[in-house]
Amino acid sequence: MSLYRNAIWFLNGIHHYTRKGYEAAAKDFDKDLDVSVVGRSFMITGANSGIGRATAMAIAKKGGTVHMVCRNKDKAEEARADIVNVSGNTEVYVHIVDMSETRKVWEFAEAFKKQYPSLNVLINNAGCMVHKREVNAERLEKNFATNTMGVYVLTQTLIPLLQKSRDPRVITVSSGGMLVQKLRVNDLQSETGCFDGVMVYAQNKRQQVVLTQQWAKAYPVIHFSVMHPGWVDTPAVSTSMPQFHQMMGDRLRSVEQGADTIVWLALSRAAVSHFPSSWLHSDITILSHNLTQSSQTLPPLSLSKFQCLIYLLHHTLLNH
Ligand SMILES: NC(=O)c1ccc[n+]([C@@H]2O[C@H](COP(=O)([O-])OP(=O)(O)OC[C@H]3O[C@@H](n4cnc5c(N)ncnc54)[C@H](OP(=O)(O)O)[C@@H]3O)[C@@H](O)[C@H]2O)c1
Numbered sequence: 001m002s003l004y005r006n007a008i009w010f011l012n013g014i015h016h017y018t019r020k021g022y023e024a025a026a027k028d029f030d031k032d033l034d035v036s037v038v039g040r041s042f043m044i045t046g047a048n049s050g051i052g053r054a055t056a057m058a059i060a061k062k063g064g065t066v067h068m069v070c071r072n073k074d075k076a077e078e079a080r081a082d083i084v085n086v087s088g089n090t091e092v093y094v095h096i097v098d099m100s101e102t103r104k105v106w107e108f109a110e111a112f113k114k115q116y117p118s119l120n121v122l123i124n125n126a127g128c129m130v131h132k133r134e135v136n137a138e139r140l141e142k143n144f145a146t147n148t149m150g151v152y153v154l155t156q157t158l159i160p161l162l163q164k165s166r167d168p169r170v171i172t173v174s175s176g177g178m179l180v181q182k183l184r185v186n187d188l189q190s191e192t193g194c195f196d197g198v199m200v201y202a203q204n205k206r207q208q209v210v211l212t213q214q215w216a217k218a219y220p221v222i223h224f225s226v227m228h229p230g231w232v233d234t235p236a237v238s239t240s241m242p243q244f245h246q247m248m249g250d251r252l253r254s255v256e257q258g259a260d261t262i263v264w265l266a267l268s269r270a271a272v273s274h275f276p277s278s279w280l281h282s283d284i285t286i287l288s289h290n291l292t293q294s295s296q297t298l299p300p301l302s303l304s305k306f307q308c309l310i311y312l313l314h315h316t317l318l319n320h
Helices: 003-016 019-026 050-061 073-087 102-115 142-163 176-180 197-218 235-240 242-251 255-267 300-318
Strands: 041-045 065-070 092-096 121-124 169-173 223-227 280-282 285-287
Touching: 003 019, 003 176, 019 242, 019 255, 041 050, 041 142, 050 065, 050 073, 050 255, 065 073, 073 092, 102 142, 102 300, 121 142, 121 255, 142 169, 142 197, 142 300, 169 197, 169 255, 176 197, 197 223, 197 300, 223 255, 235 242, 255 280
Parallel strands: 041 065, 041 121, 065 092, 121 169, 169 223, 223 280
Antiparallel strands: 280 285
16 A cells, blocks of 8 residues: 555545544435334344444334344343343344354355345444454455455355345445555465555455445346445454554544444435445445545456456355
8 A cells, every 4th residue: 555545545534534524424414214114124244343233223223123143142142132122122133153254154144044034134244353364264364254255155145035025235334444455366365475454454345345346236136335434433443453543532433423324225215216236335425436546447357356266265165
């Protein structure tokens, strides 16, 4: 990442991604959230904490059926109890899945597809930034396994169920951090050079944007979107980026502010009727996929190579 690109990104973030940025943008919000979602089902990964939990709470308050996909049973049950208690909605279910374990994600999605007749909205929210190179049971690097492969396998496996459900949507929580990365396809497992967890995370978030564009083309029945929540005060930020967390302090957004655009993408009619599938959103509007003009020229070969590599990984690891 160039210093120039980094500096533009940070200045842009100070203006737009902070609490003040949210408050300025919110003056123009027309949320179109006067909808009933009783009977519609929503799967949210990482729903026990931060932005995912605030999203689950908002959807439960609207009457939707919520499937919380979490890795830690105690944390998940505590969050579920709070959501049920505050919302008065008992249609909230916990599923224990570690999104970094590729085969387990696939097994879960296959079982879910058999057990439930429909899924209206999938929200890929769980994410991580691991600073030391670790691998999962399939020997995939942990950030890639969670942020890219977990999202890919869960979404891809649930697509047939989404396709037969009414008004299906897939929302992936990416990050503005992806704007500092072009898609790189030569070292998906970060095996060469010095391991930099922040850059690997940003690369994974770029990959989520690319996957969303590819899915949108391949499955026109489903409305796909990807979003940036802004800079939000959550455990992920305080533990993975402690200096940034301390420096930003009160300027970070609340979890409800971070969840706002996800909830809008999941519930509103306008998100589907006014915005085509595949777009990148923040603060109830769209963001450019790129930071500067120069970053817009991505060789088409990289895109098709990425698509092939992910497809191959999926099929060889899961042996089907
Ligand atoms: N906060 C920000 O400023 C910011 C900015 C841009 C993008 N994002 C994105 O927003 C999303 C939500 O993060 P957050 O900021 O709300 O952080 P958070 O409060 O720490 O929530 C992250 C959630 O993901 C779950 N998770 C992580 N790895 C998992 C795994 N292997 N299997 C299952 N669940 C897993 C966590 O579970 P545990 O509680 O068990 O750890 C937690 O529920 C992430 O995708 C993140 O990249 C956040």
